[in-house]
Amino acid sequence: MRAIVITSSGDPEVLQSAERPIPEIKSEEVLIKVAAAGINRPDIIQREGRYPAPPGVSADIPGLEVAGVVEQVGADEKKWKPGDRVCALLAGGGYAEYVTVPGVQCLPVPEGLSFEEAASLPETFFTVWTNVFDRGRFVSGESFLVHGGTSGIGVAAIQMVKALGGRVYATAGTDEKCAFAEKLGAVKCVNYKKEDFAEVIKALEPKGVDVILDMIGGDYTPKNVGLLATEGRLLIINAMGGANSPIDLMRVMVKRLTITGSTLRVRETTFKGAIAANLEKHIWPLLDAGRIMPVVYQTFPLASAAEAHKLVESSEHIGKVVLTISA
Ligand SMILES: NC(=O)c1ccc[n+]([C@@H]2O[C@H](COP(=O)([O-])OP(=O)(O)OC[C@H]3O[C@@H](n4cnc5c(N)ncnc54)[C@H](OP(=O)(O)O)[C@@H]3O)[C@@H](O)[C@H]2O)c1
Missing domain, CATH: 3.90.180.10 (Medium-chain alcohol dehydrogenases, catalytic domain)
Structure with missing residues (x-):
C-alpha cells in the first residue's frame, strides 16, 4: 500500500x-x-x-x-x-x-x-469529550472557555459544549477567526492579540468561568486561574506557550479549583x-x-x-x- x-x-x-x-x-x-x-x-x-x-x-x-x-x-x-x-x-x-x-x-x-x-x-471529538465532559465534569448551564477557538479542537469544543447547554467563550488570533468562532456558537471570542482575554470575559461572566480548555499554558495559566469561578476546572491539553507557569496557590485553595490535563x-x-x-x-x-x-x-x-x-x-x-x- x-x-x-x-x-x-x-x-x-x-x-x-x-x-x-x-x-x-x-x-x-x-x-x-x-x-x-x-x-x-x-x-x-x-x-x-x-x-x-x-x-x-x-x-x-x-x-x-x-x-x-x-x-x-x-x-x-x-x-x-x-x-x-x-x-x-x-x-x-x-x-x-x-x-x-x-x-x-x-x-x-x-x-x-x-x-x-x-x-x-475523531481526534478532536474524543479529546474534547474526555477532557471537558469526563475529566472536567461540565454540566449544562455552566460557562466554558476554549483557547485556540478556531483550531480543530476549538471548533469541536465550541459546538459540543454549546449543543449540550454551555455558555461558550473562545480566544483566537485574528478578527476573522473570532467572527467564525462566534458564528459557530461562542457568545464572545476575544482576539488575544488586541485585548486581554481575561478582562473581557470577566466583564461578561462576573462570577468567573466554570471550565477552561487550554492548549497554550505559559503566561495563560495565571490568567486562567484568575478567571476560573469557584469550583472551576482547568483542563490542559498542550503547552504551546510554554510548560512552566507561575500559579497563585492561594487562589487555587480559596476557589477550590481543579487543575488537570491529559494526553489521549x-x-x-x-x-x-x-x-x-x-x-x-x-x-x-x-x-x-x-x-x-x-x-x-x-x-x-x-x-x-x-x-x-x-x-x-x-x-x-x-x-x-x-x-x-x-x-
Ligand atoms: N492532549 C491531547 O490529548 C491532545 C489531543 C489533540 C490535540 N491536542 C493539542 O490541542 C491543540 C490543538 O490541536 P489542533 O490539531 O486542533 O491544532 P490546530 O488546528 O493546528 O490549531 C492550533 C491553533 O492554536 C493557536 N495558537 C495559539 N498559540 C499558538 C502557538 N504558540 N503555536 C501554535 N499555535 C498557536 C493558533 O491559532 P491562533 O491564530 O488563534 O493563535 C492555531 O490555529 C494542539 O496544541 C494539540 O497538540 C492535545
Whole structure:
C-alpha cells in the first residue's frame, strides 16, 4: 500500500511517499480501506521528533484519525462488518491506504457527511469529550472557555459544549477567526492579540468561568486561574506557550479549583472505547441532525502531505485540514 512516512525528524519535507505492507488485523480489530485522513497538530509535533508514537504503533506513519470502508474484521469483532462506512480514532498510521484499529475505536460516518468530513472528527471529538465532559465534569448551564477557538479542537469544543447547554467563550488570533468562532456558537471570542482575554470575559461572566480548555499554558495559566469561578476546572491539553507557569496557590485553595490535563494517544483501548460509546450516544445524533458540523478548511491528496503540514503550521486555517486518499 501507499503511505506517507516520516523519514527523519524535521521540516515538512521529511514526509515522503513509501510502499508498505497492508497491516494484519488482530482478533478485536478491523481493517479499514482509508478514504481520508485528518491532520492534527500532534502530527506536526511527531514529525518534529517531539511526540513519538507509543509502543506497538506504526512508528513512522503519522495519522491519528481516518474515515473509510471496513474491508475485513477480526474473529472477535462483533459490531462492524465489511462494507461499513466508519471513522476511527488511531494511535498512528492514518496517512496510508489501509489501517487496522480496534473496532471499539470506530464510529459510523454521520449521516450526510463525506469521508473527508468524517475523517476530521475523531481526534478532536474524543479529546474534547474526555477532557471537558469526563475529566472536567461540565454540566449544562455552566460557562466554558476554549483557547485556540478556531483550531480543530476549538471548533469541536465550541459546538459540543454549546449543543449540550454551555455558555461558550473562545480566544483566537485574528478578527476573522473570532467572527467564525462566534458564528459557530461562542457568545464572545476575544482576539488575544488586541485585548486581554481575561478582562473581557470577566466583564461578561462576573462570577468567573466554570471550565477552561487550554492548549497554550505559559503566561495563560495565571490568567486562567484568575478567571476560573469557584469550583472551576482547568483542563490542559498542550503547552504551546510554554510548560512552566507561575500559579497563585492561594487562589487555587480559596476557589477550590481543579487543575488537570491529559494526553489521549497513549491511553488504552478500553478507555478510548468508552469515549466512543459516549460520543455515539450524546454527540453523533447531533452530527446526524446537522446541529454540529465538521469544519474542513482544505483537503490535499495524500502525496501532498508536506504541503498540508505547512498549512497547519502556518495557523492560517480555521478548523481541519484533511488528506484525501481513495474514492
Ligand atoms: N492532549 C491531547 O490529548 C491532545 C489531543 C489533540 C490535540 N491536542 C493539542 O490541542 C491543540 C490543538 O490541536 P489542533 O490539531 O486542533 O491544532 P490546530 O488546528 O493546528 O490549531 C492550533 C491553533 O492554536 C493557536 N495558537 C495559539 N498559540 C499558538 C502557538 N504558540 N503555536 C501554535 N499555535 C498557536 C493558533 O491559532 P491562533 O491564530 O488563534 O493563535 C492555531 O490555529 C494542539 O496544541 C494539540 O497538540 C492535545
